[in-house]
Amino acid sequence: MKAPAWLSGPAIRHSDPTRLLAAQLALLDGNVGTALRASTLGAWLTAAAFWFTLEDRGVVLWAVWTTLLCAVGGVVHRRLPRPEGPDGTATAWRYVRVMGWLCLGLGGTWGALPLLFIDPARPASLHIVVGVMAGLSSAGLLVFAPVWRLAQMFWLSCMLPLVVALLRLQDPVMTSLAIGGMLYLVAMALYARQTGAAVGRALALRMDKEDLVRRLREQTQQAQVARDQAEQAQQTAEEADRAKTLFLASASHDLRQPLHAAGLFLGSLGRSGLNARQALLLEHAKASNTAASEMLNTLLDFSKVATGMVQPQPHSFALQSLFHKLERELAPWAADKGLNLRMRDTILTPFADPGLVELILRNLLLNAIRYTERGGVLLACRQRAGRAVIEVWDTGIGIPPEAHQSIFQAFRQLDNPQRDRRNGLGLGLAIVQGLAQAMGVSVTLVSCPGRGTVFRLNLPQGLTPPRVTQELPASPDDLHGLRVLLIDDDEGVRLAMHDLMGIWGVQCVVVASSEEALQCLSHFEPDVVLADYRLHRAHTGVQAVASVRERLGWEVPAALVTGDTAAERLQEAQTQGMALLHKPVPAALLQSLLRDLKLAGAGLSPGSVPG
Template sequence: MPRVIVTSGRGVAVSDGLAGQVLAPWRLPEARLFNEQAKLITQHLLGVGIVGASMLGLFCALTLYWLFDDRTGFYWLACSWLLNGATYALLRNVVHRPMTAPRRFWLLVGVFASTGIVWGVLPLLILDADSPIPLLLIMVVIITHGAGTFAINASSMPLYCAYIYPAVAPLMIVSLFSSDPLMLGLGGLCFIYLLCMTMFASGAQQAARHSLQLQFTNLELVEQLRTESEQRELARAEAVAANRAKSSFLAAASHDLRQPLHALGLFLEALGRSGINGRQQEMLDNAAAVSASARHMLNTLLDYSRLEAGVIEPAPCGFRLQTLFSKLEREFGPQADAQGLVYRCRDTVLAVDTDPSLVELILRNLISNALRYTERGGVLVACRRRGAMAHIEVWDTGIGIAAENRQAVFQEFFQLGNPERDRRKGLGLGLAIVQGLCNTLGVELELASVLGKGSVFRLIVPVELGGVVSDTSAPVRQRANFDGVSVLVVDDDEAVRVAMSELLSSWGCRCLVADSAASALRVCSALPDLLIVDYRLRDGQTGADVMTALGERLGTLPPTFIITGDTAPDRLREAQSTGALLLHKPLDTARLHDAISQMLSAQSAAG
């Protein structure tokens, strides 16, 4: 036979077959379930239950007196009210007390059983075979009271039966043993009433318990969701803190590394303009190549920080792709030859409408990445038109990317096949920068790859449709001397001040140097032609403070360059807000020379 597990207040009992099913509704449920039922039942009793029963008892006593001149009801009413008062006081006293579920159960059994006994006695007090009308009236009142009690405690079948059986059974028993047909019929009706109310209470109890179980389940789910939400929020906060710490570390490390590399680059440039022999020039070229490699790695960090800072603003325009392709081929072709690879670029007549400098940076990263992970074969750069869009593609025959890594490769510091963290393979930021630049431009980037055979990255940009098309190639200019140009350099690093002074002097400039706003005011008695200032100085000063101090002293500011080694997003935003031209350490001296030339040319044209 099937076995039925029945949960009780004391544990789990096992019962068999039909007997278990019959006894199950009479068993005390688990403690928390019954405590919730008892709480609701007690609240109803203290609310309208006892008051309603008292008013119904008063109605019985008055009806018996007015209609049948029977004072028995008043004596019964006194006993009933006394019991109601004692019940009210008891429940008020224990309602908030801690109590075990079985003890609370038996307390309520006593309350309802005593009430049932009081109502069961009333028909016996007025029982008169010659006059059954008062008995029928009282029976109707008891049925009414039973219906009200059903609304209060039907969620617990044992408690309801503890009331209804003592209230109806005495009259039923007396009637069934009577020889009067009317009384026999009344006894039969009482029996049917008890049977039906027991079945109704069983169904109501099952529904109530199911509802409470669902309520508890929902509360548990809500608590679980709240806990999981708190855990996710804690994990998110930890991730944000870790990311902030990572950014701060990278910014500090980048700044501290940029300072000496910046000075080194300036010294190497100044040294190259002095008289050296062939062997010395070869060694200088090697040193410059190492410096350029380190500068490239730090500039990669800078590009990533600029993306995080949100200071990159696209400047879209129409430009011809072939000019950019040729420029990249001149740069990467020799690198591919040195690696024994083939670098090919298909000519194109397409012009596109987007930011040329950002597209160049994207392609630089993609091509550099392709050459880094290709050992045999080569790299192909091409462009195809697809409707109103141009698909700029970088193909390689490298190691390929497994399907499970095609999202991960766009995460910062993720690298394939570089467990030893070989610096020649970069920092793992190239594709993260590419993805960020694509998001900034609002263009799509697609990746297709076959493991062991190669990959293709496809940049999808809009075609220029009949607008003005510019040429992104810059004219080759001879480096001019800046004879007589006065420049004030403010930097707290002595090596940088010396190197910058040597470099600018080799370009024909008259150079003044200072390490703070106060010293800049001391050495600068007249307005210089140019101001070059480091952004982060000692004692919490910034380049903006120097600009403010000089502006107040001189009444105006000369064309200003801010040179910074900071990569922290907040610092980049602060520096950019000054309105000065922002350059980054370690500085490419050719970039500085061109910037000075353009600044002086613009100043001459404006003057």
């Protein structure tokens, strides 16, 4: 129900006219009680003036009537419902009607004063009445200005009787005074209208400010709620990230342990004099174990990339040593398929994280070997525009142009609808893309379907090329007589390592904890210590090696062989001067590690030529 426009007088623009009317009436409501008390006091002062000046006692009855009217009006006013709430407009109608009758009654009572008590024979009566009425009209302006229609009802019922009383005297002076009274009425009406409009605009402005403050408070509260939700979401994401990190670490360690032991057992079995059929079955078992290890490594690498756990640590490094490492590792795989894996020597030293570069190149080379049936694979590096551009060429099936972007998506494979596990999981190039983005470098490709593909990894060039040393080929005979202490809490790993090293001629003592390691030092002094990172009772391999070194009194060469792939493990190993290998470790790589540690114990740098 819309508020009636006549109640608030001049049109005042506001989004909620009912609320504006309620505010105007509330302002008026605060003045009514004071006006009734002032009217009662004014009536008795007027009666006193007539009593003491003109000795007219009849005005006392008028004063008594005015007092009764004000008393009744005060009671009615206190019981009136205020125009608030959803039914504010209907309540305002009732409030205005009652107040209108009160204004007419009060104004008529004061209007009766000039009609009853002005006496031409007594000029003092005229002076008292006109003075009282002028003051009364000014006071009424202050009281009823918020609702100017009510003000008009009061003034007309109050002042028109005065004009009539003056005209009734039929005196030129009184007539002039009556005309002046009418002009005064018109002026007061206009003034009341302007005052009411000003009051209405002030109220509208105040409500707009209150609305603005309320909206700002609501927006602030909403923003606070949003911040709280964002903080909660961030906290939840951080907790989920920590849970993912813990899961990956646990999965990496727990899954790598049996695969590592199985690989060592298979390595031992291969040197135990098998017949042709047994040798064939062993090769199949080795292939399955290798495939499982590859899939595990791929899944864990992809999980690290997907969860943002990769933190590059770039520095200058010799690319040639990485090429040799990849060639030793992957050349047998290429040879099994009748492919030629070649590495072009380079003296370039890129500035990047060598571990991440190794992962990228290994995935690119494995991908090239899987999808190449004839010909070969080439790994090379060129210097272009001050940058080291590593290239992986193959003569495989090629990649159609429309698939140049999609092949970097997870689990995306070309020409493998049957999901042949020999072709991997389709995560290799997704890992390559994620690692490259983590380092802030680019990987591009050029391909000709049916003829082959070249992938290019663009790396910044390092400043100081380190000296590249010649590596010696590893041989089991190099390890004969080597004394190795193995600390690992996994029984399967201990058995497999002891058996395999026995075949290599290595004297190996296996223990499950650092306490057992210290006990065996009384009768066995190792040349090399190998330790798992996670041991029983929250001990670590780093702590175990430190205890052994302290008991021996010298820095015995040591390495961590662990399934924990967290970046912190590498930092701990480097800080303690220890090598690090991740399970599962191929037998050939384990031989190479023991050879390097043996040379280090003899005072030579690992992997260098003595003399």
